[in-house]
Amino acid sequence: MASSSDIPLDTAAAAADRPLPLQGLRVVEFSHMVMGPSCGMVLADLGAEVIKVEPVEGDRTRHLLGAGAGFFPMFNRNKKSIAIDLRSAEGLQAAIRLAASADVVLQNFKPGVMKKYGLDYATLSQLNPGLIYVNHTGFLPGPYEHRTALDEVVQMMGGLAYMTGRPGDPLRAGTSVNDIMGGMFGAIGAMAALMQRAQTGKGQEIDSALFENNVFLVGQHMMQYAVTGQAAAPMPDRISSWAMYDVFTAQDGEQIFLAAVSDAQWRTFCDAMGYTDLKNDPQLQTNNDRVRARSTMMPVLRERLAQHTAAALAAIFEQHQLPFAPISRPEQLFDDPHLNATGCLADVVLTDGERAGQTVRTTLLPLRMDGQRLPVRCSPPAVGEHTAVLLQGLGYGADEIAQLQSCGAVA
Numbered sequence: 001m002a003s004s005s006d007i008p009l010d011t012a013a014a015a016a017d018r019p020l021p022l023q024g025l026r027v028v029e030f031s032h033m034v035m036g037p038s039c040g041m042v043l044a045d046l047g048a049e050v051i052k053v054e055p056v057e058g059d060r061t062r063h064l065l066g067a068g069a070g071f072f073p074m075f076n077r078n079k080k081s082i083a084i085d086l087r088s089a090e091g092l093q094a095a096i097r098l099a100a101s102a103d104v105v106l107q108n109f110k111p112g113v114m115k116k117y118g119l120d121y122a123t124l125s126q127l128n129p130g131l132i133y134v135n136h137t138g139f140l141p142g143p144y145e146h147r148t149a150l151d152e153v154v155q156m157m158g159g160l161a162y163m164t165g166r167p168g169d170p171l172r173a174g175t176s177v178n179d180i181m182g183g184m185f186g187a188i189g190a191m192a193a194l195m196q197r198a199q200t201g202k203g204q205e206i207d208s209a210l211f212e213n214n215v216f217l218v219g220q221h222m223m224q225y226a227v228t229g230q231a232a233a234p235m236p237d238r239i240s241s242w243a244m245y246d247v248f249t250a251q252d253g254e255q256i257f258l259a260a261v262s263d264a265q266w267r268t269f270c271d272a273m274g275y276t277d278l279k280n281d282p283q284l285q286t287n288n289d290r291v292r293a294r295s296t297m298m299p300v301l302r303e304r305l306a307q308h309t310a311a312a313l314a315a316i317f318e319q320h321q322l323p324f325a326p327i328s329r330p331e332q333l334f335d336d337p338h339l340n341a342t343g344c345l346a347d348v349v350l351t352d353g354e355r356a357g358q359t360v361r362t363t364l365l366p367l368r369m370d371g372q373r374l375p376v377r378c379s380p381p382a383v384g385e386h387t388a389v390l391l392q393g394l395g396y397g398a399d400e401i402a403q404l405q406s407c408g409a410v411a
Contacts, residue, residue, distance in 0.1 A: 020047025028102040035136045036108030037075035038183025044078035045374045056083045056411035058383035062352040076380040083384030083411035091409035100127040108136035121205040131203040132193040134186045140209045151178045158214035166236045182213045243290030254310035259323040272320045349379040384411040
């Protein structure tokens with residue numbers, strides 16, 4: 001199949017000249033949606049050869065609409081694609097040979113699915129004792145393990161939706177926080193297991209789960225209750241630790257987040273805005289004083305700050321190194337000057353949908369190594385783009401590959 005994931009030669013050359021930390025490691029990914037692909041993307045960005053095993057018709061995530069339209073192009077860059085029908089004996093044998101050749105296998109299917117195909121850790125580790133195997137599941141083993149989990153499900157049952165929404169109106173977070181972080185923890189576990197394998201020569205099985213990830217996220221609120229005996233209120237109704245830490249409406253109707261989280265910042269804020277009366281008010285001298293006075297202080301601040309434009313407030317706060325933030329929408333971030341100046345956005349070529357073949361920008365991992373961002377080495381792959389070359393690497397001859405393709409075992 002012709003490649004649709006080539007990137008400009010100068011970019012590819014620069015990436016090829018730079019050794020990456022996981023270079024030389026093979027990862028075979030049996031996954032879909034977000035959690036498993038997030039794990040694979042992290043490992044791929046770090047230099048591993050990540051091979052995505054797809055059905056012959058392609059990962060269904062490729063064709064999702066609405067909020068799911070960005071899943072495949074976001075989480076599947078820097079990967080190869082092999083399309084295999086696991087329901088055929090020939091296809092399944094190819095998948096087993098491929099998985100046995102890996103340093104890491106990762107999957108995020110329902111419990112029992114991989115075992116049914118002989119692609120579980122117990123079976124594959126007999127073929128490759130050094131194999132690292134990462135399960136991405138809804139729940140760790142226990143009473144809930146056979147439930148079907150989604151990011152929204154665990155946000156509801158794990159306290160995150162309660163904390164995000166207003167009282168009586170639980171609201172999920174605005175992105176796939178547990179899926180993405182669950183994949184990240186899977187990658188962390190895989191890298192730790194690889195380090196241990198270097199010492200022992202043995203592989204192991206890793207489990208990363210949505211529910212437990214969500215509980216980790218709300219652990220600070222659980223600990224708040226343990227320390228104070230007071231239940232944490234939902235974020236919109238919380239008693240803030242800081243008096244001035246809120247969204248304000250400016251003169252032009254735009255909103256802006258402004259904060260002063262120390263007594264020094266409060267004094268700087270009052271001086272910058274000319275609020276001498278507030279600075280000298282004996283009831284507003286310490287942060288705790290201001291927290292207690294929020295009911296009377298905040299209406300005054302809202303009225304005064306509404307007389308300024310959002311741009312003017314941003315300029316004042318930036319000049320005096322006070323915390324502030326415009327209220328941005330995701331699509332506006334493509335034009336963010338900092339993101340563009342620091343190389344946070346990189347080009348990928350879309351492989352599916354009405355805009356297939358078009359170049360768009362995607363976000364890179366939020367870290368630098370040796371002063372550089374981890375690059376996009378190749379765009380998300382087309383379905384089965386690397387099937388033939390990967391089968392050749394497993395020892396299949398040209399006639400065998402043609403036979404597998406003709407019977408529909410691979411594509």
